Amino acid sequence: MDAKALVDRCYAQNGLLAGTSETEFVGLRTGTMGNDPFSSGICDCDGGDCCSPGRTL
Amino acid sequence: MQVPKIAWITVNHKCNLRCRWCYQRELKGKGTTMDKEMAKGIVNLLAGFQPRTIVLIGGEPTVWNHYFTLARHIAGKGLRTTVVSNGLTFANYKFVEKSVRAGITNVTISVKGFSPQGYEAGCGYSGGYEVVKRAIANLSRTPIKTMISITVSYDIVERWKEITAFLKEFPKGFYSFSFEKPVILADGTVAMDDRMMPGKIASWIQDVMYPSLAQSGIDFKAEFVFPHCQFPQSFIDEVEKSNHVFGGCLLLKSNGVVFDPAGNVLPCNHFVGFPLGKYGVDFKTSEEFLMWRESQGDFYKKTMSAPCEECGKCNRWYKCGAGCRLWWLYRGTPELIKTETASV
Numbered sequence: 163m164d165a166k167a168l169v170d171r172c173y174a175q176n177g178l179l180a181g182t183s184e185t186e187f188v189g190l191r192t193g194t195m196g197n198d199p200f201s202s203g204i205c206d207c208d209g210g211d212c213c214s215p216g217r218t219l
Numbered sequence: 220m221q222v223p224k225i226a227w228i229t230v231n232h233k234c235n236l237r238c239r240w241c242y243q244r245e246l247k248g249k250g251t252t253m254d255k256e257m258a259k260g261i262v263n264l265l266a267g268f269q270p271r272t273i274v275l276i277g278g279e280p281t282v283w284n285h286y287f288t289l290a291r292h293i294a295g296k297g298l299r300t301t302v303v304s305n306g307l308t309f310a311n312y313k314f315v316e317k318s319v320r321a322g323i324t325n326v327t328i329s330v331k332g333f334s335p336q337g338y339e340a341g342c343g344y345s346g347g348y349e350v351v352k353r354a355i356a357n358l359s360r361t362p363i364k365t366m367i368s369i370t371v372s373y374d375i376v377e378r379w380k381e382i383t384a385f386l387k388e389f390p391k392g393f394y395s396f397s398f399e400k401p402v403i404l405a406d407g408t409v410a411m412d413d414r415m416m417p418g419k420i421a422s423w424i425q426d427v428m429y430p431s432l433a434q435s436g437i438d439f440k441a442e443f444v445f446p447h448c449q450f451p452q453s454f455i456d457e458v459e460k461s462n463h464v465f466g467g468c469l470l471l472k473s474n475g476v477v478f479d480p481a482g483n484v485l486p487c488n489h490f491v492g493f494p495l496g497k498y499g500v501d502f503k504t505s506e507e508f509l510m511w512r513e514s515q516g517d518f519y520k521k522t523m524s525a526p527c528e529e530c531g532k533c534n535r536w537y538k539c540g541a542g543c544r545l546w547w548l549y550r551g552t553p554e555l556i557k558t559e560t561a562s563v
Contacts, residue, residue, distance in 0.1 A: 163407050165486045165493040166518050172409065172548040187471055187523065187540040190443055190459045 220513050225475040226270045227488065228253070228261060230289070231278035232480060236305050236342040238331060240372040240399040240412070242489045243278070250278070251480035255285040259292050261478055261498055266296040267505025270476075272325070274301045276488070278480075281308035287321045294322025301325035303368070307347065309354035319361050326358055327366045327395075332374065333381035340374040355389060367392045372399040373414045376423060379431070386435050395465065396432070397442040401549040405492055409549040417546060418554055421449040429458065440465040444543040447535060448557040455538075470522040470544045476512075486522065489545055527552045 163171075232243055232250025243250070265273060273293050280286060281304050293300045302318070306328035309315050318326075330351055331341040339345040358365040367389065369375065375382075386394075398420070401411040413419070424441075432439050443464045447455050458464050469475045469487045477485045483494035484501075495515055502508040522544055525531035529552065530541040541547065546555055 163493060165490050165495045168403065168407050168490070168493045169486075169518070169521065169544075169548070171407065186537060188537045189471070189540060190455075190464050190538055 220516055220519065221472075221474045222268050222270075222509065223265075223474060223476040223512075224271050225274065226265045226272075227274045227276050227475065227477040228258060228289075229276050229278070229477065229479045229488070230258060230280050230283045230286070233282060234277055234279040234305070235282060235307060236279070236331070236344055236347065238342040238370075239374065240341075240370060242400070242402045243491050244402065245405055246491070248278070252283065253285075253480040253482075255288060257482050257498065258285060258289050260503070261482065262289065262293055262296060262298070264498070264503070264505050264508055265476075266298060268509065269298070272299040272301050274303055276303040279305055279308075281314070287317060290318070290321035290323050299324050301327060303327045303329065305329050305331070305342075305347075306351040306354040309357055310350045312357050312360075315354075315357045315361055315363070319363060323363060325364045325366070327368045328355060328358070329368045329370065330385075333378065333385040337374065337378045337381055340378070341372065352388065355392070365392070366395055368395045368397070370397050370399060371415075371428070373412055376414075376420070379427060382431070383435075386437055390437060392437065394432075394437055394439040395442070396428075396439065398444075400489065400543055401545040403489055403491065403493060403545075403548070407493070409545070411549050416550070416554060417445040417449045417542065418557075421445065425450055425454050429454075429463070433461065433463065439463060444468055446530075446542045446546075446555050446557075447539040448533075449555075452535075468540070468543055470519070471540045473519040473523060486518070527556065529556050529558060 231252045232246045232248075233252060234241075234243075234248040237248055238244065262273065275286070275289065277283065280302055290300050300323050302323055302325070304326060309318075309326065309328070328351065331347060332338040333348070335345040335348045338347040355365065355367065399412060399415045401409045403409055429441065432441070440463055441458070443455075443458065469477065477488055478498065479485055479491070479494070482498035484496045484498070485491070485494055495518065496502070496511055502511040525536060526541050526544065526547040530536055530539075533539070542555070
């Protein structure tokens with residue numbers, strides 16, 4: 163089974179139908195982060211205000 | 220489709236801990252190990268579009284035989300390497316020094332508990348608590364930027380008071396808190412510790428966890444990938460205003476790529492054994508990869524869309540996104556949506 167089949171099956175099992183939204187998902191504003199967590203994959207601001215020069219412990 | 224900004228390379232499934240909540244727990248610390256040439260080939264492919272960072276993850280990447288070789292290869296391509304580790308290996312200062320020389324710039328240490336008993340409950344190794352503290356102290360003596368990552372499982376909820384002493388020991392650390400999520404099992408079913416379902420844990424987050432972290436004065440972020448209607452809107456607003464939040468779900472934004480040790484591309488790290496495509500089969504060069512990725516648009520369109528009608532109509536969808544899709548793979552609307560508070 164691949165990822166597509168898994169997602170299709172689970173959606174069907176749960177009786178869910180992928181809905182539509184006219185509004186694009188933006189997410190919460192994460193703000194300036196102290197230690198450049200973009201590099202750990204937890205931020206996706208694309209080098210914006212989350213990724214200020216970090217400090218070490 | 221966006222060009223990936225972050226790439227995770229899962230170099231192995233081998234691990235020297237057995238965390239109860241691990242999304243790879245079915246593998247019991249064993250499984251596949253990535254071949255060195257494949258790892259280098261994937262890095263060469265990634266270098267073609269220069270992601271912001273390459274994250275080496277496992278299993279436990281520091282016990283992979285080619286850890287230093289690959290780190291040097293990544294640095295040679297002008298890319299940044301982050302290692303996500305349980306930290307045990309970094310308790311050896313010589314290993315830390317060698318990591319610096321190999322070009323490792325960032326380390327995220329996943330801390331499993333805040334006492335020997337907490338470690339025993341979380342991952343079956345009570346000695347890990349003292350070892351990981353030594354590792355954090357070692358890393359603080361180097362230029363490596365270190366983040367302390369905590370996945371909140373029910374074991375941690377039960378022992379939350381123990382965190383106080385740990386935070387006092389590392390008050391200047393940068394902390395990220397995420398939450399145990401459903402696990403996809405080998406047969407395609409989805410399992411979860413029901414005590415950690417959003418509807419059951421939301422009030423604890425709001426009343427206990429968040430206030431105690433905010434009052435501690437530490438620099439922290441908490442992952443907010445729950446359907447927001449599980450919380451009062453005033454709480455969501457407060458967390459956002461205080462900058463104590465991070466997002467970044469791959470399935471909601473499709474801005475990253477995850478490789479497993481066999482070279483498979485996974486939709487996110489949790490999809491162990493359920494690939495979308497494979498290095499060396501579907502693509503080998505940067506150009507081929509980006510073309511292949513474009514061809515996966517329908518899959519991402521589905522995972523990025525509202526998982527139920529209520530979410531599709533909710534005027535807070537643009538900020539909430541209905542949370543991590545793993546919840547939705549596990550359970551449906553009645554448990555995940557609070558219609559009395561949702562802004563439909």
